[in-house]
Amino acid sequence: MCGIIGFMSRTGRLISGDRIATALNCLKERGNGEGSGYVGYGIYPDYKDDYAIHVFLDATKDYDKIRHEVEEVLVKYGYILKDEEIPTEEGIIKKEQVSWRFFYRFDEKYKSVEEDMMVDIVMDINAKIDGAFVFSSGKNMGVFKAAAWPLEVAEYFKIDQYKGFQWLSHARYPTNTKGWWGGAHPFNLLGWSVVHNGEITSYGANKRYVESFGYKCKLLTDTEVVAYLFDLLIRKHKIPVEYAMSALAPRFWDEIESMSKEDKKIHEAIRMTYGGATMNGPFGIVVGTQEGMAFMNGEVEEGNTMVGLTDRIKLRPLVAAEKDDLLFVSSEESAIRKICPELDRVWMPDAGRMVIAKLEKKI
Amino acid sequence: MIPSTVPPKYKVFVDPERCMLCERCTTECSWGVYRRQGNKILTYPNRCGACLRCASLCPRDAITVTLNQSCGREHPVWTPEVKQDVVTQAKSGCILLSGMGNAKEYPIYFDKIVLDACQVTNPSIDPLREPMELRTYVGKKPEKLEFDYVEEEIDGKKVKKAKLKTKIAPNLKLDTPIMIGHMSYGALSLNSHKAMAKAVKECGTFMGTGEGGLHRDLYGYSDNIITQVASGRFGVNSEYLNKGAAIEIKIGQGAKPGIGGHLPGEKVSAEVSMTRMIPQGSDAISPAPHHDIYSIEDLAQLIRSLKEATRWKMPVFVKISAVHNVSAIANGIATSDADAVVIDGFKGGTGAAPKVFRDNVGIPIEVAIAAVDDRLREQGNRHKISIIASGGIRNSADVFKSIALGADAVYIGTAAMVAMGCTVCGRCYTGQCAWGIATQKPELVKRLEVDDAARRVANLIHAWTHEIQELLGAAGINSIESLRGNRDRLRGVGLSEIELNTLGIKQAGM
Ligand code: SF4
Ligand code: SF4
Numbered sequence: 083m084c085g086i087i088g089f090m091s092r093t094g095r096l097i098s099g100d101r102i103a104t105a106l107n108c109l110k111e112r113g114n115g116e117g118s119g120y121v122g123y124g125i126y127p128d129y130k131d132d133y134a135i136h137v138f139l140d141a142t143k144d145y146d147k148i149r150h151e152v153e154e155v156l157v158k159y160g161y162i163l164k165d166e167e168i169p170t171e172e173g174i175i176k177k178e179q180v181s182w183r184f185f186y187r188f189d190e191k192y193k194s195v196e197e198d199m200m201v202d203i204v205m206d207i208n209a210k211i212d213g214a215f216v217f218s219s220g221k222n223m224g225v226f227k228a229a230a231w232p233l234e235v236a237e238y239f240k241i242d243q244y245k246g247f248q249w250l251s252h253a254r255y256p257t258n259t260k261g262w263w264g265g266a267h268p269f270n271l272l273g274w275s276v277v278h279n280g281e282i283t284s285y286g287a288n289k290r291y292v293e294s295f296g297y298k299c300k301l302l303t304d305t306e307v308v309a310y311l312f313d314l315l316i317r318k319h320k321i322p323v324e325y326a327m328s329a330l331a332p333r334f335w336d337e338i339e340s341m342s343k344e345d346k347k348i349h350e351a352i353r354m355t356y357g358g359a360t361m362n363g364p365f366g367i368v369v370g371t372q373e374g375m376a377f378m379n380g381e382v383e384e385g386n387t388m389v390g391l392t393d394r395i396k397l398r399p400l401v402a403a404e405k406d407d408l409l410f411v412s413s414e415e416s417a418i419r420k421i422c423p424e425l426d427r428v429w430m431p432d433a434g435r436m437v438i439a440k441l442e443k444k445i
Numbered sequence: 446m447i448p449s450t451v452p453p454k455y456k457v458f459v460d461p462e463r464c465m466l467c468e469r470c471t472t473e474c475s476w477g478v479y480r481r482q483g484n485k486i487l488t489y490p491n492r493c494g495a496c497l498r499c500a501s502l503c504p505r506d507a508i509t510v511t512l513n514q515s516c517g518r519e520h521p522v523w524t525p526e527v528k529q530d531v532v533t534q535a536k537s538g539c540i541l542l543s544g545m546g547n548a549k550e551y552p553i554y555f556d557k558i559v560l561d562a563c564q565v566t567n568p569s570i571d572p573l574r575e576p577m578e579l580r581t582y583v584g585k586k587p588e589k590l591e592f593d594y595v596e597e598e599i600d601g602k603k604v605k606k607a608k609l610k611t612k613i614a615p616n617l618k619l620d621t622p623i624m625i626g627h628m629s630y631g632a633l634s635l636n637s638h639k640a641m642a643k644a645v646k647e648c649g650t651f652m653g654t655g656e657g658g659l660h661r662d663l664y665g666y667s668d669n670i671i672t673q674v675a676s677g678r679f680g681v682n683s684e685y686l687n688k689g690a691a692i693e694i695k696i697g698q699g700a701k702p703g704i705g706g707h708l709p710g711e712k713v714s715a716e717v718s719m720t721r722m723i724p725q726g727s728d729a730i731s732p733a734p735h736h737d738i739y740s741i742e743d744l745a746q747l748i749r750s751l752k753e754a755t756r757w758k759m760p761v762f763v764k765i766s767a768v769h770n771v772s773a774i775a776n777g778i779a780t781s782d783a784d785a786v787v788i789d790g791f792k793g794g795t796g797a798a799p800k801v802f803r804d805n806v807g808i809p810i811e812v813a814i815a816a817v818d819d820r821l822r823e824q825g826n827r828h829k830i831s832i833i834a835s836g837g838i839r840n841s842a843d844v845f846k847s848i849a850l851g852a853d854a855v856y857i858g859t860a861a862m863v864a865m866g867c868t869v870c871g872r873c874y875t876g877q878c879a880w881g882i883a884t885q886k887p888e889l890v891k892r893l894e895v896d897d898a899a900r901r902v903a904n905l906i907h908a909w910t911h912e913i914q915e916l917l918g919a920a921g922i923n924s925i926e927s928l929r930g931n932r933d934r935l936r937g938v939g940l941s942e943i944e945l946n947t948l949g950i951k952q953a954g955m
Binding site: 255286289293295318320348352353354361397 | 563566567568570575576578580582586587588589590591592607608609611613616822823825827828849920921922923924926927928929930931932933934
């Protein structure tokens, strides 16, 4: 179950959020109304170089106090440029969480380590402040999610009022844990946002693996761990993206045996070193990124990227399509056709192989 | 001689209606239980250890060996075994020796852990159709990979290519996560060793030499051999070290934590004496401590000198027995240049151990694996060292559970012996093993037919490997690395909260 649809404009055209909501609604029956969510990149041009931190605060009478605790953590390391409740449409869904956003800038002295610090802050708030969860922590981007149907969440968060060059979305059918706001997708850390269809049977191994690098899995869902794995492999370990994807969905030993000597060495090393990152079980994942990413040519490129990846034996669907500057990834073609009936190319990515779309210029 | 005051433990009955007086039992029994007198087979049950060789091989199925419970007052504290031990010691004034593993009824946590399986939303995987990858590398791994970027010209265009910069330390490559642990030549017969060596070669895995050196007949199997260096340093020289694929330093053994090894002189035959480099007929005692190791630094020094002696081409393992502070020790070992830590639980077998140790010292392997894996991860040292679990691994489910708790691979010992015919009678220390397994007596050794025994051991490993593949498929996992430390696939039944927490698993239903 679960439905995924995402698209990006390679040229950086800004597209209104109602398009993604329309597309996701087409996958409504893949969810059960217990979780839907969106992430838009390029939506905060006024604060594009600052962090946009989205936090869920338990909607109890204490929520002011909880927010205060979050503020206290943030002001230790930098400045809150602006904060407000994320505008919502009342009366659509029961407000279990107050969604708050902070536009935030680190103190100059932390500039060189600000990403590591942001990760620590997110882990800290999620682990230590009862009733607060950071669910989005990148720049010029934001996650909007809740335990409700796709259109309800879109209306509630007034998605149509945001414009982004890349949108990912997800309709959830929780099978392992109860549906709750924090458990809805996308999962985000810094610029990484992950939507996932499937169940990761290696979750226990992956969780213990990332936790040994200091990440704290507190959101009770397997997708959270995927966001941390991306951050660990690509940002922290600076593994070329193709190889990072190979760590998550490794080549089979049979394939590795038939590779050239040099490739064999690399893929063998990946499996030996990153066995704990190997993801098993049915999955189709799509990852949006905002920050620079290490590519095969070794340079950290500034660029927005969208990655799609399925499990090694394709237990979950993933379809990709192109139209002019647009690239789509979805669990079903119908969702893509809903918002773009005429497509130049539609294809099914091979099992375990990734699809990468890069932005042509920095936004 | 002080006479015994307790009756024999077993009753041996030869059915005169069935017996045809072939006298096979008189020759098969190495303990001297049977003797022919006229038209009768007489029995001496006080010599019987219930190895069941006689009953298995009697052509007329005339022999029954049963527990002799008919006599004596029943008492919950003073059980026949307790009384027997007191009497034996009253007679001899000696430490009681015993063989095989802990014989007391401690909880077997493996049996209180159940596995998870996939259903609709996380489909199980069919191992007959999809690859199930069990390949396991035992040894040090880097924490992360580093790449260099070089410019290459492809079709006249300059492109940058990533080249692997990180060098991977030597690892053992296993086709299945099951190895055969260290049982020395001396404790076991040469035929047992040959059979196991053939089997591991066929299965793409490894066996340990134990502390007994390596017999020349096994040199041909050196790609599948792990040599052992114990405190006695028997048989250790440069040739021996270089005849294996890895080296293991034995600090402790699950069946007898805190004490050294003891091979009774009766088992030190001419061949064993040559291989071990000790005088024939003398007891081979490995001292309790290594007299050059009193700290992690000393251990590190020995590891480095062994690596030096083998040109840094082999991984070095350190074997310790499971004791309560095993996680701290293992973490120390991880920082000492060792490539794997072998943790031997208190159900592990042995050729000869003081009974009081076998039955009372050490802790279960299940909790030890969980504790070690946790600590290594907490300290960021998990990649520096592989965990090999041993001591009471009885079936493929135990292997699966060990790996899910955090082990990389397991050693089996008793299971391989049982595959060869051992009936776990526990009298290996006498050197009289009627099955030809734990003996050096040529007439007994030849009873173990090498090819046949090798086939059984290989069959066992193959069978377990298939079962692990099936279990993985049921758990929706197609490569063993996703099982390692994946405690999410396990649930506890009938365990207290503190036991569940120690094992790091959830209660069934949660
Ligand atoms: S082996 Fe069986 S048949 Fe033969 S003498 Fe012994 S008891 Fe009788
Ligand atoms: S090896 Fe022989 S003596 Fe030892 S327990 Fe097995 S059957 Fe008995």
